[in-house]
Amino acid sequence: MSRDIRTGELIQSDEAVVEFERLPQVVKRLSARARRHIANSVSKNTIRGMRADLRVYQRAGGLLPADEFDIANFIADQRALGKKPATLERYLNSLHMWHRYMNLPSPVRSMPVRAVMRGIRRSAGTRQKEAPPLLLEDLHRLLDHIDRTDLRGKRDSALFALSFHGAFRRSEVVAVYLEDIQWEARGILVGLRRSKTNQEGAEETKAILRAPASFSYCPVRLLEALVLPR
Secondary structure (H helix, E strand, C coil), X not given: CEECCCCCCEECHHHHHHHHHCHHHHCCCCCHHHHXXXXXXXXXXXXXXHHHHHHHHHHCCCCCCCCHHHHHHHHHHHHHCCCCHXXXXXXXXXXXXXXXXXXXXXXXXXXXXXHHHHHHHHHHCCCCCCCCCCCHHHHHHHHHCCCCCCHHHHHHHHHHHHXXXXXXXXXHHCCCCHHHEEEECCEEEEEECCECCECCCCCEEEEXXXXXXXXXXXXXXXXXXXXXXX
């Protein structure tokens, strides 16, 4: 359930989620053009993640707008369900951003919420486990198990090798178009339109060097096998 920000009346949770998609319209004095720019200030992936976090909060019985006790109780209950501190921090960030975009004071920075979160981190004790990194020999074993005689195998091999040697994020490598690749004698230059650390779309290029002919896992040659005509 949620509270209507104008009347204070309770409304259904699904309506509150839809309301989140219309956040820029809350500020009535902004022009339609200004509201579009505000909408573009946050990536679609971020909005999807925030929407999912809000659903978790509301399905747990949380109300929007919230007060500091609502949120402190929510994260304590979620911790009891086994949620990790990093997940709880993400929930708090989504709730904070919802209140800020609704032009409302955010209770997330309040003393009760910060104290509960600090206690959770202290009781967790150890650092959250991270996925082990993919090593070069792991990549080679992966490529050895892919059938590179068909189009799908060529695509997968090129994407895996390019991602590893270019240190691309998943969202970056899947967003690359053929016209973003500049072919050079020594390798390729890959232009990134936008990335997690480059939300404004500033020009960014990564260079991938061609490996010796004896190296069968060269990302440049794997990409050539996929996109260049024979």
